[in-house]
Amino acid sequence: MKIQSLWLCAVGVLGTAAAPAVFAAEPLAEVIVTATRQGQALREYAGSVSRISVDEVGLVGSTHHSEILNRAAGTMIQRNSGQESLTAIRSPVLSGPGSCGSFLFLEDSVPIRPVGFCNVNELFEVNTEQAGAIEILRGPAGVVYGSSAMHGAVNVLQPAPRDLPRHSFGFEFGPDEYYRGRFGFSRTGDTVDFSAQGIVTDDGGWRADAPLREQKLNMALASERGDSKFDLRLSATNLNQETAGFIQGKDAYRDRSIAKSNFNPEAYRDAYAVRLVGHYQRPVGDDLQLDIRPYVRTSRMDFRQHFLIGKPLEENGQDSLGVLTAVHGWLGDTSLTAGLDLEVADSFLRQVQEGPATDGPSEVANAIRPAGKQYDYEVRSIVAAVYGLAERMLSERWKLSGGVRVEHVEYDYDNRMIAGNTDENGIPCPFSGCLYSRPADRTDTFTNVTPKLGLTFLANDHLAVY
Secondary structure (H helix, E strand, C coil): CCCCCCCCEEEEEECCCCCCCCCCCCCCCEEEEEECCCCCCCCCCEEEEEEEEHHHHHHCHHHCCCHHHHCCCCEEEEEEECCCCEEEEECCCCHHHHHHCCEEEEEEEEECCCCCCCCCCCHHHHHCCCCCCEEECCCHHHHCCCCCCCEEEEEEHHHHHHCCCCCEEEEEEEEECEEEEEEEEEEEEECCCEEEEEEEEEEEECCCCCCEEEEEEEEEEEEECCEEEEEEEEEEEEEEEEEECCCCCCHHHHHHHCCCCCCCCCCCEEEEEEEEEEEEECCCCCCCCEEEEEEEEEEEEEEEEEECCCEEEEEEEEEEEEEEEEEEEEEEEEEEEEEEEEEEEEEEEEEEEEECCCCCHHHHHHHCCEEEEEEEEEEEEEEEEEEEEEEECCCEEEEEEEEEEEEEEEEEEEEECCCCCCCCCEEEEECCCCCCCEECEEEEEEEEEEEEEEEEECCCCCCCEE
């Protein structure tokens, strides 16, 4: 019997209580989104948002985040080798520097990377496979999120301990030596809840010399005492991937031997990320709610740039901490939100080419890429932002919203090599000079003002125009 390549077998044991059968038709539940970092009815938000529910996440059982995110209108995640991807949200498929600063990726409403330091593939750092919900904001994400949300934002919401079963376990296997296991458990008490869930993947890859191993872990501690609530969440991911390079030639993908080949067996990507995020809420007076989210993040990545002549090795990393604050309240019939966001980050990048370039299309292309260190720099960044948002029902069906965000960013760049476009020893390259040019030490600052004005008409319980 020939086994086709589109099968997948899975066995699992779930420690959940059976839900009672419901035979009577029930009205559709109101969809709540966190587009402003707090719960809000989807139809009252003056913007375009899709929410992927926990039921959809479980039904799809995605092996790559593109499989679940592409269910949202206007979203197209292009899968590359292994867990890599390119993102498009109402936009072209952007790559390289063009993708950094275009999309904001968040977990529980907190960005996963410092402002200005993204990785085009960074969605693999989030556990979308076990998410409680995923929200996609299309278009500029307003005054609350600020930088890096030019084309849209993806917010992955992890489940609360009370939303998880006491015990769960699952195992899957498939063709090309694919194995994946997952687990989860939770404990709830009178004042403290705890949960942990994780997923481990070992994929042999359908192309030659292209396996990957990936682990993801999420832990949550939730405490509620009186009117105060405090959550502490830990997210950790690790990826060890042997990357498959491009195949070339017209209709090359139709030749199975070429399609499954890997002309860059030396390429790889090793990356890990850890984030610790707190969330404190409590009322302040009768009409005010305080919301504070401190966070600490670290990430590292090494990868062979097989797509560049000379195939240099890049090492980069970021260490950052910050806090997102907000005060929610009412002034008469007007809902008000104001906050202060602060962030400090230390980042670095090194790029080294072990030997002379020999794979370029010409002698010139090889000569301007000398062996040795090509980049070595560190950057200290500081971000401070204040914002305010007001919403008011003008009538039973009309809602007006408006706000502004003022954000200041400072980058202190430290070049740890000889400045200019020479090799690492200061020797110029022949022809037109070396390709890689290193600026001298410098400090750059940016201050941006972002306004927003929205008007929403609530036509009925299921339709709104904004």
